[in-house]
Amino acid sequence: xxxxxxxxxxxxxxxxxxxxxxxxxxxxxxxxxxxxxxxxxxxxxxxxxxxxxxxxxxxxxxxxxxxxxxxxxxxxxxxxxxxxxxxxxxxxxxxxxxxxxxxxxxxxxxxxxxxxxxxxxxxxxxxxxxxxxxxxxxxxxxxxxxxxxxxxxxxxxxxxxxxxxxxxxxxxxxxxxxxxxxxxxxxxxxxxxxxxxxxxxxxxxxxxxxxxxxxxxxxxxxxxxxxxxxxxxxxxxxxxxxxxxxxxxxxxxxxxxxxxxxxxxxxxxxxxxxxxxxxxxxxxxxxxxxxxxxxxxxxxxxxxxxxxxxxxxxxxxxxxxxxxxxxxxxxxxxxxxxxxxxxxxxxxxxxxxxxxxxxxxxxxxxxxxxxxxxxxxxxxxxxxxxxxxxxxxxxxxxxxxxxxxxxxxxxxxxxxxxxxxxxxxxxxxxxxxxxxxxxxxxxxxxxxxxxxxxxxxxxxxxxxxxxxxxxxxxxxxxxxxxxxxxxxxxxxxxxxxxxxxxxxxxxxxxxxxxxxxxxxxxxxxxxxxxxxxxxxxxxxxxxxxxxxxxxxxxxxxxxxxxxxxxxxxxxxxxxxxxxxxxxxxxxxxxxxxxxxxxxxxxxxxxxxxxxxxxxxxxxxxxxxxxxxxxxxxxxxxxxxxxxxxxxxxxxxxxxxxxxxxxxxxxxxxxxxxxxxxxxxxxxxxxxxxxxxxxxxxxxxxxxxxxxxxxxxxxxxxxxxxxxxxxxxxxxxxxxxxxxxxxxxxxxxxxxxxxxxxxxxxxxxxxxxxxxxxxxxxxxxxxxxxxxxxxxxxxxxxxxxxxxxxxxxxxxxxxxxxxxxxxxxxxxxxxxxxxxxxxxxxxxxxxxxxxxxxxxxxxxxxxxxxxxxxxxxxxxxxxxxxxxxxxxxxxxxxxxxxxxxxxxxxxxxxxxxxxxxxxxxxxxxxxxxxxxxxxxxxxxx
Ligand code: BGC
Numbered sequence: 001x002x003x004x005x006x007x008x009x010x011x012x013x014x015x016x017x018x019x020x021x022x023x024x025x026x027x028x029x030x031x032x033x034x035x036x037x038x039x040x041x042x043x044x045x046x047x048x049x050x051x052x053x054x055x056x057x058x059x060x061x062x063x064x065x066x067x068x069x070x071x072x073x074x075x076x077x078x079x080x081x082x083x084x085x086x087x088x089x090x091x092x093x094x095x096x097x098x099x100x101x102x103x104x105x106x107x108x109x110x111x112x113x114x115x116x117x118x119x120x121x122x123x124x125x126x127x128x129x130x131x132x133x134x135x136x137x138x139x140x141x142x143x144x145x146x147x148x149x150x151x152x153x154x155x156x157x158x159x160x161x162x163x164x165x166x167x168x169x170x171x172x173x174x175x176x177x178x179x180x181x182x183x184x185x186x187x188x189x190x191x192x193x194x195x196x197x198x199x200x201x202x203x204x205x206x207x208x209x210x211x212x213x214x215x216x217x218x219x220x221x222x223x224x225x226x227x228x229x230x231x232x233x234x235x236x237x238x239x240x241x242x243x244x245x246x247x248x249x250x251x252x253x254x255x256x257x258x259x260x261x262x263x264x265x266x267x268x269x270x271x272x273x274x275x276x277x278x279x280x281x282x283x284x285x286x287x288x289x290x291x292x293x294x295x296x297x298x299x300x301x302x303x304x305x306x307x308x309x310x311x312x313x314x315x316x317x318x319x320x321x322x323x324x325x326x327x328x329x330x331x332x333x334x335x336x337x338x339x340x341x342x343x344x345x346x347x348x349x350x351x352x353x354x355x356x357x358x359x360x361x362x363x364x365x366x367x368x369x370x371x372x373x374x375x376x377x378x379x380x381x382x383x384x385x386x387x388x389x390x391x392x393x394x395x396x397x398x399x400x401x402x403x404x405x406x407x408x409x410x411x412x413x414x415x416x417x418x419x420x421x422x423x424x425x426x427x428x429x430x431x432x433x434x435x436x437x438x439x440x441x442x443x444x445x446x447x448x449x450x451x452x453x454x455x456x457x458x459x460x461x462x463x464x465x466x467x468x469x470x471x472x473x474x475x476x477x478x479x480x481x482x483x484x485x486x487x488x489x490x491x492x493x494x495x496x497x498x499x500x501x502x503x504x505x506x507x508x509x510x511x512x513x514x515x516x517x518x519x520x521x522x523x524x525x526x527x528x529x530x531x532x533x534x535x536x537x538x539x540x541x542x543x544x545x546x547x548x549x550x551x552x553x554x555x556x557x558x559x560x561x562x563x564x565x566x567x568x569x570x571x572x573x574x575x576x577x578x579x580x581x582x583x584x585x586x587x588x589x590x591x592x593x594x595x596x597x598x599x600x601x602x603x604x605x606x607x608x609x610x611x612x613x614x615x616x617x618x619x620x621x622x623x624x625x626x627x628x629x630x631x632x633x634x635x636x637x638x639x640x641x642x643x644x645x646x647x648x649x650x651x652x653x654x655x656x657x658x659x660x661x662x663x664x665x666x667x668x669x670x671x672x673x674x675x676x677x678x679x680x681x682x683x684x685x686x687x688x689x690x691x692x693x694x695x696x697x698x699x700x701x702x703x704x705x706x707x708x709x710x711x712x713x714x715x716x717x718x719x720x721x722x723x724x725x726x727x728x729x730x731x732x733x734x735x736x737x738x739x740x741x742x743x744x745x746x747x748x749x750x751x752x753x754x755x756x757x758x759x760x761x762x763x764x765x766x767x768x769x770x771x772x773x774x775x776x777x778x779x780x781x782x783x784x785x786x787x788x789x790x791x792x793x794x795x796x797x798x799x800x801x802x803x804x805x806x807x808x809x810x811x812x813x814x815x816x817x818x819x820x821x822x823x824x825x826x827x828x829x830x831x832x833x834x835x836x837x838x839x840x841x842x843x844x845x846x847x848x849x850x851x852x853x854x855x856x857x858x859x860x861x862x863x864x865x866x867x868x869x870x871x872x873x874x875x876x877x878x879x880x881x882x883x884x885x886x887x888x889x890x891x892x893x894x895x896x897x898x899x900x901x902x903x904x905x906x907x908x909x910x911x912x913x914x915x916x917x918x919x920x921x922x923x924x925x926x927x928x929x930x931x932x933x934x935x936x937x938x939x940x
Pocket of ligand 1: 482487598601
């Protein structure tokens with residue numbers, strides 16, 4: 001094939017192209033080719049053409065640009081007006097660089113882009129609420145229903161275009177003539193409401209085609225994050241206000257020659273009523289009373305005397321913005337795996353997968369006034385539903401029957417983290433009930449698999465924890481009375497997340513809130529530990545390394561995966577405020593030693609009740625991070641062309657590095673905190689002054705790993721990097737050995753215990769199946785799943801060599817008992833994929849068998865796919881340096897687009913490595929994951 005095809009163009013990082021907040025959206029396209037075929041060989045783009053047909057124009061304009069850029073190219077014509085749409089397609093010219101023959105691709109499929117309102121004065125609607133609720137409330141707020149009926153000309157004129165601009169103080173569902181106008185859940189999502197409230201632009205043209213004359217626009221609003229209870233120790237309600245409100249503006253363009261559209265705007269002519277949902281809370285769940293239901297949202301007359309008036313409220317002091325990130329949706333439906341009875345006689349549905357979402361009752365017939373409750377939990381404890389880890393979250397939904405069949409009911413405005421549901425008041429069959437999975441619906445883009453089924457399961461669990469905790473904002477956990485945007489959690493997990501899903505718009509939106517809250521007056525440039533901020537018991541407002549380092553490190557991760565410097569540019573004030581103002585420094589510029597740091601939070605050596613009491617000096621952790629962050633800042637500045645600033649931060653980082661060395665590293669190379677985390681940080685962040693000292697550190701790290709019998713001894717700070725540090729010091733077999741350990745604490749211990757998500761603690765469930773007694777025991781926390789980044793980069797072998805994936809680094813390091821691995825990434829230029837396998841010189845290798853690795857030499861074979869307009873820098877295993885004293889350079893091969901096969905000989909370092917203590921001979925310890933996955937099962 002000589003020319004690639006092009007994907008449909010995309011605009012900025014917008015998920016659909018409808019409702020952009022920007023008048024000159026940058027355009028991107030990816031290269032594609034038939035699935036079984038190879039991409040065209042060594043193809044690069046020399047120029048492109050963009051065709052733009054503006055709404056209202058009769059003919060399209062074609063803009064020709066000499067450029068090899070295919071990602072985020074500038075908008076080629078005049079800025080779009082508010083609410084203006086355009087149809088855009090592209091084609092490219094290019095070919096093999098060596099030929100002077102330049103071909104053209106076909107035109108891409110056309111894509112629609114449409115701007116949102118863009119200017120505040122285009123809002124004609126008012127925020128409205130119920131006129132009959134005025135007293136300050138005390139408990140959960142009952143959801144409200146709003147209704148407006150309107151007429152369209154009954155005949156003659158057709159609806160050409162109908163757009164609904166809508167948001168709420170709370171969360172909402174919207175219906176046009178009784179039909180849900182969107183598949184989005186919990187709109188408008190959670191942002192730092194006092195800074196940014198997002199609104200939606202919805203295309204409702206097709207819902208208004210039946211020109212019967214009478215129509216109804218109806219919206220239900222629940223408390224959501226706006227008024228709902230948030231936070232632990234009882235939390236707090238009404239953090240943003242206690243008035244739920246609606247803002248809706250429907251604009252209908254008819255073919256009647258009128259210049260102005262017909263506008264239906266929320267105002268005090270709307271009607272309002274209490275919902276049949278009595279309460280709907282995130283932590284505690286929803287109560288729906290079917291007896292109180294009525295025909296509230298259809299176009300038919302709804303004369304129920306429940307309708308009352310509305311009143312306008314003042315415009316909230318916030319900026320209304322249109323988001324680029326994808327909405328929360330149902331992304332999958334799970335059927336029950338088993339329905340069983342507990343010893344106390346309770347009915348439990350096991351969905352077989354710890355997940356985030358809600359129950360769907362497909363069909364249920366129970367008598368009138370009958371109450372059915374659904375109680376959710378992630379685990380069973382002592383053979384009953386294990387609700388203790390939920391702390392003060394009830395996680396209970398209630399359905400009160402009207403006597404009619406309940407069909408396809410699911411709670412509207414809540415979500416739970418669960419695998420098990422206890423049902424009281426109803427005995428469902430497996431076909432009558434399901435669970436719907438909810439998540440921000442980002443496109444999946446990264447895949448990994450290998451010959452070891454335990455490792456595959458670990459990777460799958462990382463994916464599930466990501467799905468569950470990327471719900472509007474990146475959260476720590478989805479089930480107990482937190483579900484908050486803890487900065488440290490996403491800081492450590494972002495490199496893994498950015499590979500698995502396209503997180504650009506999601507994380508970029510959240511980072512905007514980080515900056516907005518951090519830069520508020522009086523905050524001293526310190527971001528809150530949770531964004532959006534909520535009160536955290538008696539936690540003071542204080543700077544914290546690792547967590548607050550999110551300000552610099554996470555924008556850089558997003559940049560590495562997207563190549564978008566605009567995100568760095570926007571976040572620069574946040575980065576500078578953190579580094580220049582907020583860090584509490586001692587005289588040497590490192591962190592003061594007087595401040596307690598969360599640092600290596602949840603070190604498995606810390607007692608359950610004191611998860612911050614880690615073995616690694618917490619200020620050393622903060623300081624190591626500080627040097628890394630300062631250096632990253634220098635890279636950010638040079639990417640933005642701010643040379644002087646870049647030089648300043650480089651000099652700062654060098655100065656801090658020598659203070660670190662003076663403070664913590666002995667002349668012989670020993671580290672003051674001789675732990676897995678301390679050593680891994682100092683190695684990975686390149687803090688040693690000489691290779692001699694680095695060699696001592698590498699040896700010490702090996703000793704730590706071997707004397708821990710390959711168990712992990714790291715918490716939040718050490719876990720994401722220990723495998724990288726071992727790889728960088730050419731001790732990758734030790735990283736594999738840790739990865740493959742199945743006894744506690746290790747990555748595969750939870751797999752052995754039947755985990756289907758990543759746990760908060762290495763031992764959230766203890767060896768005997770009981771739940772860890774600690775307060776902090778979630779079964780769905782992605783932080784410790786950050787090892788996925790190493791699986792992608794080192795086991796699979798691909799990562800961005802330059803920000804944005806235009807140059808791909810390919811450097812797989814086989815090891816352990818793995819005989820093959822495959823990784824692929826749907827990147828900005830198209831699909832990158834790499835898969836390798838080992839064949840023993842002594843004969844074929846049996847999958848997953850550790851005996852395989854006893855063989856001395858293997859044939860390594862790798863197939864690599866590089867998309868057009870990009871290249872890859874490949875280091876084969878035979879070229880890898882063997883030790884720190886190996887002075888040779890690793891030989892790299894550069895390849896352009898196409899499918900490439902590489903082979904070499906591979907002689908792994910001895911496997912399995914030996915533990916240092918003889919105690920490893922005790923039964924049960926340690927154990928390598930080998931052969932098929934075997935999972936502990938509770939006796940029932
Ligand atoms: C959260 C963590 C968080 C930590 C820091 C916990 O309650 O669940 O993941 O980072 O607190 O204190």
